Amino acid sequence: MDPKNSRFSTQISHLALDIGGTLIKLVYFSPNGDNCEDGSIVVGNGCSVVQGRLCFAKFETRKIDDCLDFIRFNILQHSGVQHTNGTARDKLSVKATGGGAFKFADLFKEKLGIVFDKEDEMHSLVCGVNFLLKTVPREAFTYLDGQKEFVQIDHNDLYPYLLVNIGSGVSMIKVDGDGKYERISGTSLGGGTFLGLGKLLTKCKSFDELLELSHQGNNRVIDMLVGDIYGGTDYSKIGLSSTAIASSFGKAISDGKELEDYQPEDVARSLLRMISNNIGQIAYLNALRFGLKRIFFGGFFIRGLEYTMDTISVAVHFWSRGEAKAMFLRHEGFLGALGAFTSYKDQSHSTELKPHHHTVERAVLKCSDDDSFRHIPVTANVNDGEAIECSINLV
């Protein structure tokens, strides 16, 4: 194989995508600084180790052109790949997962000359989480009563666990080991429902706007609480406090109010609580089925929002009577993309991310919207995931 050629394809393979119904998540490797040509360090066995960082970016799926531009200008060009229209080399293969890996395959081939190497969605998710939990310290944390607490995961005691990925919809996966997993459940009430219903109800334009709104709202205005039914008293016999939600949006039944009469903040809050609570409950019930004590929540819906995490944690805590714990991941939104990224190792050992051998020195809390992205011509949300400093092996 032509070494030059090999290098190119190697570098392009440092990119992986997860194209979901709502968002496109990107993970790519950015070599460190101004080392020699590609910053590679030759280690024994003829292998070279490249120091660098894993960077994360995301785009809305409906603005896929922004994503294409980003890849064209920030990744392909940086890697020295010049053929922007896919005329020269059609063989550039990139790992991709999510439904969009099928839906947009032709588009990527046409616009960027990239051929998707499709990775199974669930498989990618699981690989991503396993990678993070094993290699990145302080990746997982609990969130209860406003307290964020990192959890030290013992690598040998990681499995089994329940993975709840909240994207547009929700997938629940029981993970028993590396590559050993099963999608056991899911629900269609997910992030897409929050944003979709939220848009219809509040005229919010974006997810973040809606979340921001929900932060300021009061769900009691529109939810029917136990106290509303019981005239302010608890239904203590079955452990329901008067502030427990008896029926989400239930007060809208009898108020004689129109949508316009409600504050968008309150509507957003009710919606968020309804969906978070429901996810927490279904997750708990599934964990219970298989005797799983740990539930990891991921997916872009959570995006580190305290109130969301709090609601989910409370739901899990309430239903399990404190037996099960809800845990969150710092790279929650990029699980699938990371998993796709790690799957490169399966290809004839040309590239290998080596998390197992402490090649990942540390994960920095530094946001990656620093100098390396100053020249990004299009806007991309790159500050969500934290860059992971790591090294990868090159042949």
Place this chain on the structure above:
Amino acid sequence: MAGRGDDEHDPILDEAKSSERDMAPSAPPGTSIHRSGSRPQLDLSKAEIQGNFEERDPTILLPNQSDDISHLALDIGGSLIKLLYFSRHEDYSNDGDKRKKTIKERLGLSNGNLRSYPVLGGRLHFVKFETHKITECLDFIHSKQLHRRDPYPWSSKTLPLGTGVIKVTGGGAYKFADLFKERLGVSIDKEDEMHCLVSGANFLLKAIRHEAYTHMEAEKEFVQIDSNELYPYLLVNVGSGVSIIKVDGEGKFERVSGTNVGGGTYWGLGRLLTKCKSFDELLELSQKGDNSTIDMLVGDIYGGMDYSKIGLSASTIASSFGKAISENKELEDYRPEDISLSLLRMISYNIGQISYLNALRFGLKRIFFGGFFIRGHAYTMDTISFAVHFWSKGDMQAMFLRHEGFLGAMGAFMSYEKHGLDDLMSHQLVERFPMGAPYTGGNIHGPPLGDLNEKISWMEKFVRRGTEITAPVPMTPSKTTGLGGFDVPSSRGSALRSDASALNVGVLHLVPTLEVFPLLADPKMYEPNTIDLSDQGEREYWLKVLSEHLPDLVDTAVASEGGTEDAKRRGDAFARAFSAHLARLMEEPAAYGKLGLANLLELREECLREFQFVDAYRSIKLRENEASLAVLPDLLEELDSMSEEARLLTLIEGVLAANIFDWGSRACVDLYHKGTIIEIYRMSRNKMQRPWRVDDFDAFKERMLGSGGKQPHPHKRALLFVDNSGADVILGMLPLAREFLRRGTEVVLVANSLPALNDVTAMELPDIVAGAAKHCDILRRAAEMGGLLVDAMVNPGDGSKNDSTSAPLMVVENGCGSPCIDLRQVSSELAAAAKDADLVVLEGMGRALHTNFNAQFKCEALKLAMVKNQRLAEKLINGNIYDSVCRYEPPSVSEM
């Protein structure tokens, strides 16, 4: 008593009481039964239909109705108030009938009371109101003075104001306690919500035979729950919120889970998003919706492909409302129909899933869904069933309850002490669908109309509103497209009511005197109906038969009342009401529970009675009885001249031949125009050529006469279920009865309690027997012994005493008023008579073919009938019209 003043001093009745035998021929035989039966009359004075008549379900208020209403219970939820009240029967046993008394003594029945608790006969009515219109509910209670009744059903004394206590459950029991005190002067006795739900569900599941049903892919199927194997189960009550309860037994339950995404969420969000004014409107919208415009489907994410690896089809919803994210549409750009459907699917599916997960936790296979969110809505039930079926891989069953909305109210009602309801069994409950039922759908609002004039004008008004209510709407079976991917629910396009698939809830008649026929080999497995009307072809055929027979029936009924203008008006109203029932059933076969021919025929008789056609065939019956009695002596003489063997055959032939006289059969009605009774009988008997289509005569003969010189022992007691008046009973069954009596076998003639077509009733039989006894000593002696001729032919010391071999002839009523018989619900009198019986003879199409053809008995059984319907003949015996059935069965060997 109000509403029936005209009957109060009816001399005929008084006479009937004093002297059964002398009952004037013109006396309506049904009248006295009607009075002592199970129908207290309502006071309809000042009855009015409230609100605009253009409304779908006008409220019917009967302000002056107050008789016998004993108590009520309420369930006040966040959205709806469910009210249940009880009205008492008149005292049942006080009929002062000497004949009955004699028979009861004979059968060892002590005054009719078999139980220690007070006999609770009465009716349960189910009513609902919207919670935000609580004043309507208070007015309703006040107008009927429901709150001033002693809370114990056997007492009907009025309580002084301010002392009443009513049982209420639901959150509103707390919230509205003051309001009740203020407006009605009653205190509320708060009953725990979960407890009420559970005891209500337990009662309904045990007491009502086809309370539970499954609903998959638009197919309803009723499930018979064995009350011994009811527990444990999961009860999911979907009200504003959802409660999930594990039930382990009577009073043993635990609320294990719940969800705040429930009916209130659907309605609340739906209102905000669609501007619908009511829950039903929102639900109706969903019928025409397409959720794929707003939900993100797996196919949307995968570019139209399935994610088959994990079993997700392209039409599976990946994210409810997910499509609203990425399209630059405003709320106004979406169809409210689509939004409603999307919401409905989201919530129903979620409820199904959470219920499944909870059932799994506790290893429960059965999940019952109740609560007002479901309200018999086909798509909701399909979605929930689908979720349960899908997640459990078919291991669990989602079931729904016909009284779904009334579980809590029922439970609150149960919490009154000493009501005796706990002991009620399914055979003691009869559900009736009043004539308003097809119009009001599942929405019961106010009690059924009772007054004749009110009923007629109600019918007329409804019919004036348009023809759509009587026109059957064709059914379109809805399809599914794989996993969760239902197509748009089929729109029925019916203006009949808001939800075409709603189930009716009838008025529950509690009749503690009904019992299971003790000679059934396996009551649990017993199914009265022979033809399965869940088969569409069969159903359509029989509904059509009933529909075609209707004009003749109306003519006969009107003529029976003298053909007056009033009778014609009533006849018209009856025809409309019954047509509406038929139309409703054509469209929604399970509307009144599991449908069988027996129920259909009973419904028709009930409908006739509602319009006070007490006995449409009375004059025909009398005429035919007279004509038949006239030829009976000749027939008996002819029989007596025969050898034993020839006589037995001729008797059976005679029963079969005489069974041709049947006004329920279209074919036979045509025949009557061609000849006299005796001509037809002779012709018919002469045509009886063996072998018959079903011919067990030889086996029966061997049992009766023995073979090889061995004399078999005679039967101890034979129960003869008779069919029609006239030749059928007089020339067919009486001679057969006489043959049994002659052999020393006691004979009990079993006949209807209430008239149905030209069937002979238990009230009419003594007269007929008396008439026959004039010509025959055997019958006379036996009838005297059986107490049938109490006042007649007074000859004390004669008869029984000096003839030890003679056996009595008795008559008992079977407890029903239908041409068919469901042997799970017979009179206690019949049940008692069955104790010593070792032979059951069922005669006629209704009792031996339409029902009970396949019934197995603990004793010998003889089923005799002439098939007077070509289709039935083909279906049942692979034969033709006028073929005969003589089925003799030895006792069914039971492993128990």
